[in-house]
Amino acid sequence: MTDSTDIYSAARDGFRERYGREPLGLWSAPGRVNLIGEHTDYNDGFVFPFAIDRRTVVALAPREDGVIRVGSTFAADTEEMAVESLSPDRIAGWSAYPFGVAWALLQHGADASTATGFDAYFASDVPVGAGLSSSAAIESAVAVALNEVWGLEYNKRTLARAGQLAENQVVGAPTGIMDQSASLFGKQDAAVFLDCRSLDAEVIPLGFEGAGLEILIIDTKVSHSHADGGYKDRRASCEAGAAAMGVESLRDLDADDLPRAESVLDDVTFRRVRHIVTENQRVLDTVRTLREEGPRAIGGLLDASHVSMRDDFEISVPELDLAVATAQASGAVGARMTGGGFGGAAIALVPSELVADVSRAVSAAFADAGYAAPDQFTVRPSEGARAER
Structure with missing residues (x-):
């Protein structure tokens, strides 16, 4: 990760040093925070993320020999592959993100005869492993760059689908489309209300x-990976619950269906289903509450979301629980873990004048518990992926 003041120059200068020429331009995309709506995306549900003011920048220029080369500030080696050789079974490591997007755009109809090779160099200040979707930032930066360089004229919805396809088929993480949508559609002081079934996206002012x-952001520094078993197990439980309930996806259930679900499903599957059903409703309630009462009224929904993820979906860890409880006790309007779980970060919605107090209290609580010191920083809802020149 590169310091935020340096990512643009680091990308451009790194490109020059690595490839011995000038980039055609710079493109960037942000990480994201999911305000509420966790694990609902792959269940065709509702999510409410926002883009953050931490970004990944790619310096890129086309090549005429059909070869793709990618380098970055966070990996010493330059990875190389011919466009015609792109295949999920031949791609590994961090380069799976940029190579995967190039492959996915070809699957979405990009003309292989005009899809040139390219050199790309990345710099980022999105923390890795914190649940802030550093992966989607890479994917979306590449997507908007190639959309321009390859002359594709795809809309943001298609670019989001390409990023998700890369994540699922090349990286091997069974994620939904939320992260890419947030990174592409983000706006200042707003969140993206996304229907993951229709892919309708509405920008909602946060205020x-x-x-x-x-x-x-309270980054616990507990590492997580979407490609590991925990995430896959939760997705499998959701699919099994939907099948047992006779619906296409858990999106088709609501609170009135929970008594029948409890009678039909085993306890673990039922609790997984209950989280998704109640979390979908919390997203809808959050959007409504923002419109009718304003942002200080959504704290209880954030708190309830964390309880559901901790107890029903069982994706929290002690460090996340401590971060959330300490923030709540120290003046936060509301707090919850964010991201796929099993580590990563918690978020707290905090009055500006109390941020320093909450941060100090969390640091002290972690020290008292014998945990490694968390990284803490504030983020602002910001603009989505864009050309930088």
Whole structure:
């Protein structure tokens, strides 16, 4: 990860040093915070993420020999592959993200005869492993760059689908489409209300700035990986629950269906299903509450989301629980873990004047518990992927 003041120059200078020429331009995409709506995306449900003011920048220029080369500030080697050789079974490591997007765009109809090779060099200040979707930032930066360089004229919805396809088929992580959508559709002081079934996306003003609120990220430094078994197990439980209930996906259930679900399903599967059903409703309630009452009224929904992820979906860890409880006790409007779980970060919605107090309290609580010190920083809802020149 590169310091935020340096990512643009680091990408451009790194490109020059690595490839001995000038990039055609710079493109960037942000990481994201999911305000609420966890694990609902692959269940055709609702999510409510926002793009953050931490970005990945790619310097890129086309090549005429059909070869793709990718390098970055976070990996010493340059990875190389011919466009015609792109295949999920031949791609591994961090380069799976940029190579995977190039492959996915070809699957979405990009003309292989005009899909040139390219050199690309990446710099980023999106923390890796914190649940802030550093992967989608890479994918979306590449997607908007190639959309321009390859002359594709794809809309953001198609680019999001390509990023998800890369994540699923090349990286091997069974994620939904939320992360790429947030990275592509983001707007300042707003979140993206996304229907993951229709892919309809609506930008909803958050009003955090006017209400004097900030989002504090508490990165527990507990590593997680979407490609590991925990995430896959939760997805499999959701699919099994939907099948047992006779519906296409858990999106088709609501709270009135839970008594029948409890009678039909084993306890673990039922609790997985209950999280998805109630979390979908919390997303809808959050959007409604923002519109009707404002951002200071959504704290209880954030708190309830964490309880559901901790107890029903069982994807929290003690460090996340401590971060959330300490933030709540120290003046946060609401707090919850964010991201896929099993580590990563918690978020707290905090009055601006209390951010320092909450951060100190969390640091002290982690020290008292014998945990490694967390990384803490605030983020602002920001613009989505874009050309930088």
